[in-house]
Amino acid sequence: MARDTDRDHYIINGGRPLTGEVTIGGAKNAALAIIAASIMTDETVTIENVPDVRDTNVMLEAMEGIGVKISRLDRHTIEINGSRVENVNIDTENIRKIRASYYLLGALLGKYCHAEVPLPGGCDIGSRPIDQHVKGFRALGAKVNIERGIMKASADKLSAAHIYMDVVTVGATINVMMASVMADGKTIIENAAKEPHIVDVANFLNSMGANIKGAGTDVIRIKGVDRLHACTYSVIPDQIEAGTFMFAAAITGGNILVKNVIPKHLESISAKLEEIGCHVEEFDDAVRVSSFGRLQPTHIKTLPYPGYPTDMQPQAGVALALADGVSTITESIFENRFRYVDELTRMGAAIRVEGNTAIIDGVQHFTGAHVQAPDLRAGAALVLAALSADGTTTMDDIHFIERGYEDFDEKLRSLGGDIRKTDNIRQESRKSKFKVV
Ligand code: UD1
Numbered sequence: 001m002a003r004d005t006d007r008d009h010y011i012i013n014g015g016r017p018l019t020g021e022v023t024i025g026g027a028k029n030a031a032l033a034i035i036a037a038s039i040m041t042d043e044t045v046t047i048e049n050v051p052d053v054r055d056t057n058v059m060l061e062a063m064e065g066i067g068v069k070i071s072r073l074d075r076h077t078i079e080i081n082g083s084r085v086e087n088v089n090i091d092t093e094n095i096r097k098i099r100a101s102y103y104l105l106g107a108l109l110g111k112y113c114h115a116e117v118p119l120p121g122g123c124d125i126g127s128r129p130i131d132q133h134v135k136g137f138r139a140l141g142a143k144v145n146i147e148r149g150i151m152k153a154s155a156d157k158l159s160a161a162h163i164y165m166d167v168v169t170v171g172a173t174i175n176v177m178m179a180s181v182m183a184d185g186k187t188i189i190e191n192a193a194k195e196p197h198i199v200d201v202a203n204f205l206n207s208m209g210a211n212i213k214g215a216g217t218d219v220i221r222i223k224g225v226d227r228l229h230a231c232t233y234s235v236i237p238d239q240i241e242a243g244t245f246m247f248a249a250a251i252t253g254g255n256i257l258v259k260n261v262i263p264k265h266l267e268s269i270s271a272k273l274e275e276i277g278c279h280v281e282e283f284d285d286a287v288r289v290s291s292f293g294r295l296q297p298t299h300i301k302t303l304p305y306p307g308y309p310t311d312m313q314p315q316a317g318v319a320l321a322l323a324d325g326v327s328t329i330t331e332s333i334f335e336n337r338f339r340y341v342d343e344l345t346r347m348g349a350a351i352r353v354e355g356n357t358a359i360i361d362g363v364q365h366f367t368g369a370h371v372q373a374p375d376l377r378a379g380a381a382l383v384l385a386a387l388s389a390d391g392t393t394t395m396d397d398i399h400f401i402e403r404g405y406e407d408f409d410e411k412l413r414s415l416g417g418d419i420r421k422t423d424n425i426r427q428e429s430r431k432s433k434f435k436v437v
Contacts, residue, residue, distance in 0.1 A: 026235035030197035032100035039082025043230035106175035136176030160185030314381035
């Protein structure tokens, strides 16, 4: 029987600068969309560089549940065959847990003109409307209803449309792109999101025979094709995992070579690290971040790509909480992304949140405490705080972190971090000197 990993905790002894090399895996958010899109052909698709994290595994399980054949060739290579999809109604406990389940809507609707998928779950980082997905599907000719938490979309046939997104949204851009790939005619998506994973999903669909132009700009043009075919495709490196390790160097006063990255995707992160006093060196497929002395304060506003990513906001918050002066962070994408602030305050940070802005008065150091991971990225950021803190931190709810980071604790240990996972925190507390409160 599978172990209940929801009860796992981290125990972290801080105070050591992280140094060494770390290799970044495939982008979770690109992989989730690409895995879903793989079912749009009846031929077998091979996807390489798929991160072995909870969210991708939940997605693969959900797809198996509707008859998709999934074979894992090795830890990161998956073969997917969607020729035997027997049910376009996906309603499993698992699929409700992840945000990206909505990509199955675009993929199933695009292929079968019919899909029923529960409304997405995912991290509680704010209200997450799906009106732009609905608007896009309707523009393509689908009838869309939401009944008892399930979104149902169906059409006799899908026809191209000119769609103007009211907000810049990654999810709706990808979903509408998938749904329109085999629609009749030429679809235009304006005010499209430009994130690296939009380009990756478009490249993947084009490898399957789609005709998508302009991904990575704010106008995407999709000429409908009759069918898609087999391909082998490798997912791009994870921008956010890379950024997290770059900030790990900054926060712990370390020196880390972050390998297997696309430095262009990291520019907004590198720029902020340089502003706060770190040294960032770029190579063809790696970046080195080193940090000496006290970090400097700065101001950050999260924005759609190529702006500073919201998924890197908590990591920056932790760094700025140690800076020599007052910084601000304005969160403009999701309103509930400051939930790490209370936890960080227990570790000694001085942060005040006013509306969507955090005013951060830097302190000299954090101290270990008992904290909870509030969501995926906030959890990872608190781990970095704990690695720099004086003393021991115990962290609950680390299953959030495992949704999106593969072997996070192992990678941090290889950089010299003192971090362990345990499922029995009380026994551990008796063994060592710290106390669970
Ligand atoms: C994706 C990422 C998430 C990241 C986010 C922004 C996945 C699985 N998740 O989430 O990690 O933080 O992009 O980079 O890839 N919005 C609407 N209506 C809609 C859709 C979105 O108003 O129909 C709003 C949202 O409330 C938010 C903004 O648009 O304020 C951006 O959301 P979006 O880019 O869609 O985020 P996700 O795709 O959910």
